[in-house]
Amino acid sequence: MKLAILSRNTKLYSTRRLVEAAREHGHSVRVLDPLRCYMRIASDSFEMHYKGREIHGYDAVIPRIGASVTRYGSAVLRQFELMGSFTPNTSDAILRARDKLRSHQLLAAESIGMPATVFGDNPDDTNDLLSMLGPPPHVIKLNEGTQGAGVMLTEKLSASRGVIEALRGLYAQFLVQEFVAEAKGADLRCFVVGNKVVAAMKRQAPDGDFRSNLHRGGTAKGIKASAAEQDVAVRAAQVLGLGIAGVDLIRSDRGPLVLEVNASPGLEGIEQASGVDIAGAIIQHVAGRRKRGRNARRVVARA
Structure with a gap:
């Protein structure tokens, strides 16, 4: 598989782990800065250039698009999709997840619990x-x-x-x-790949704060999410159309509640807390989906 990873920084932990995992599984991989990708759009073709040269033929693209470049990054990803590349998180799915209001409306419409x-x-x-x-x-x-x-x-x-x-x-x-007071400053990050939760961690806010994000000083430990929590996490990712997602939940008296669905979840904290090779799971999922899609197109062509 010829794979591209859209990332602005090759040194980031998540990007490095995905590159390592792709090579360990025998795939060709290249990191592309989405802001250095530029495109030609015409009714007869879609064309992409990167740093002065045309790029094409990527079987799959894994987007690691930061919030600050959502608009341009999603346009680049959409161009790859139109050029025939598979992506586990489409450009439209990323835009849905980044808009908290829109994602809350979509999740509520499917009766997924949330504050x-x-x-x-x-x-x-x-x-x-x-x-x-x-x-x-x-x-x-x-x-x-x-x-x-x-x-x-x-x-x-x-x-x-x-x-x-x-x-x-x-x-x-x-x-x-x-x-939700009964959550006591803790939440769960469930990492969804495909149709299952491959890893989960419980994050606890530091004293004096209610935010459990690791970037805010929270601590984390690997856990096994309950069947109900796993079901809610997978459903939330599917409602937004994400094949890879970090779903943040809190435990409440009325069951698990979704706080947020992250379209570009970081790997460092949860891999270290859980001990799970999440990067490898992502690469295997992408390769498997790409292969199934190619086989399905062959069946249709023969028919």
Whole structure:
């Protein structure tokens, strides 16, 4: 298999592990900076160039597109798709996952549990908006924040109103959610590859914080997610169309609740916590899906 990994940095742990795993399984692999890819779009052909040379013939592409380059990176990935490359996470799926409001609406439509969420635009509606959610504490999240950045906890109604007014003054898009106290500052990251959870870890927020992200000082240990948690994680990834996803859950009195579905989940923390070769699982999944897709096209052609 001729494989491309879209990543801005070859030295990142996740990128390095995917390259190592691809080579260990006998595949040809190249890391491409999506911002150095540029394309020609015409009714008769799709063309891609990279650093002055045409590139083509990639059987599969694994996107590691950061939030800051979502728009251009997804356009590059879509061009690869139109040129016949398989990807476990399509450009449209990545865009769905990156938009927290859109992804919450899609998950709720499939009856997947999540914290109650409200969203509004007009300052005149703030009081009624918060009354729809219920009493504080409230969790306020920027719509496109990552790694715990742009997530705030307000413990008083006046604080919620103040943060909302400040964010609106900055023309920021945000969601307000209920705070699930029984989670006690912990969440679960379930790493979904294909139709199963290949690894899971429990993350605990540091003292004085409610965010359990490892980038925010949280700690992690490998665990085995329950059958219900695995089912919710796989369903959430499938609803958004992701073949590879990091699904963040919290344990609540009403069952597992989805906090977020990450389309480019990091490998370092969860591989170290779980001891699972996740990079290898990803490469095997991509190679298997690509092979099945090629065989299916041959069957159709013969028919």
